[in-house]
Amino acid sequence: MGWKERELQPDKSPRHFYGSEIRRLRKLHDNMSLGRLAKILNFSLGHLSRIEGGDSKPPEGLSEKLDTAFNTDGSFQRYYALAKREPFPDKYSTYLKLANTAIGHASYTLTVPGLLQSEAFASAVLNAGEPLATPEELEDWLTTRMARQTRLHQDPPPCRYWFIVDEWALRRPVGGAAVMVEQLSLLLAACQLRHVTVQVLPFSAGVHSEMGGTSLILLTLPDQEVIAYEEGSRSGHLIEDAHAVAQRRDLYDLLRAQSLSPHDTEAVIRSALEGFANALRGTARPLADE
Incomplete structure (x- = not known):
C-alpha cells in the first residue's frame, strides 16, 4: 500500500x-x-x-x-x-511532535530537564509552578512529562541527547533532601548512557547568554534540519528561521565551551548528592544559593 x-x-x-x-x-x-x-x-x-x-x-x-x-x-x-499576523497556536504541542521525531536533542536548562526528572522532583516543580491548578490537571501534566522519558530509554536509541544543566539545579533543594538524593542519583545514571552527554554550567562560569532564565533547546530532525525552541516559565517560542536558528546554535556552542567536562560534571553531581545525603542523615546541611 x-x-x-x-x-x-x-x-x-x-x-x-x-x-x-x-x-x-x-x-x-x-x-x-x-x-x-x-x-x-x-x-x-x-x-x-x-x-x-x-x-x-x-x-x-x-x-x-x-x-x-x-x-x-x-x-x-x-x-x-x-x-503572518496569526498567533501560532499550540506551540508546545508542535514542539512535542517534532521532539518525538528528532534524531538530535541539545538543551540548556536552569533546572533539571524534564526528560531527566524523577517523578517526585517533577511533581514538586509542577506544584510550585502551577499553584492554582487542580489536582487532576497536575496529575495529567505529571503523567505526560514522565511518559516523554520513554523515548530516552528506547533500544536502540532513536536520538542523541546533550544536556547542559546549570549548577543552580544541583544545589537548590526541590521537594526536600530525599527528593534531591533520588533526583541527583537519576542524573548520574543518565550520565552513563552512551547516547547521552550531561554537562554542568558551573557558578564559576560567571555571566552567560541564558541568564534570563530561558531554556534553549535545539532539535535535529530526520532531514538534518535544525530548529530551536526557547521556553520560559509561562511561554514557549518555536524558531525555524535558518538565520535565527544559527544564532541559537552559536549561543549553545558558547554555553558548551563554558561548561564542565562530562567527567568533572559527574564529580560535581556526586558532591551535591553527598551534601543532600548528609542532610538527610542529619550530619550536614547541603549548599544552596547564596
Whole structure:
C-alpha cells in the first residue's frame, strides 16, 4: 500500500489555507511532488512539509518564491499578509511532535530537564509552578512529562541527547533532601548512557547568554534540519528561521565551551548528592544559593 498524504484543513486558519494552496497548485502542476517543489524553491523539504500541513508559519521570502514557481501573480504574498499576523497556536504541542521525531536533542536548562526528572522532583516543580491548578490537571501534566522519558530509554536509541544543566539545579533543594538524593542519583545514571552527554554550567562560569532564565533547546530532525525552541516559565517560542536558528546554535556552542567536562560534571553531581545525603542523615546541611 502506497504512502498517502494527510488530509488538510484549509478552513481552520489563514496558515492552514496557505498550506492547502501549496498542495492544490502542486497537484495542478503535473501532480508535482513536495520534494520536487522544495528543490525548485531551494527550501528545506521538512520545513515545507510542515508549512503545507499548517504546522508552521511560512517565513519571509517564501511567498515570492511560490508566486514565481506557480506564476500566481502575487497570490501567496497576499495570503502571507494574513498568515503572518496569526498567533501560532499550540506551540508546545508542535514542539512535542517534532521532539518525538528528532534524531538530535541539545538543551540548556536552569533546572533539571524534564526528560531527566524523577517523578517526585517533577511533581514538586509542577506544584510550585502551577499553584492554582487542580489536582487532576497536575496529575495529567505529571503523567505526560514522565511518559516523554520513554523515548530516552528506547533500544536502540532513536536520538542523541546533550544536556547542559546549570549548577543552580544541583544545589537548590526541590521537594526536600530525599527528593534531591533520588533526583541527583537519576542524573548520574543518565550520565552513563552512551547516547547521552550531561554537562554542568558551573557558578564559576560567571555571566552567560541564558541568564534570563530561558531554556534553549535545539532539535535535529530526520532531514538534518535544525530548529530551536526557547521556553520560559509561562511561554514557549518555536524558531525555524535558518538565520535565527544559527544564532541559537552559536549561543549553545558558547554555553558548551563554558561548561564542565562530562567527567568533572559527574564529580560535581556526586558532591551535591553527598551534601543532600548528609542532610538527610542529619550530619550536614547541603549548599544552596547564596
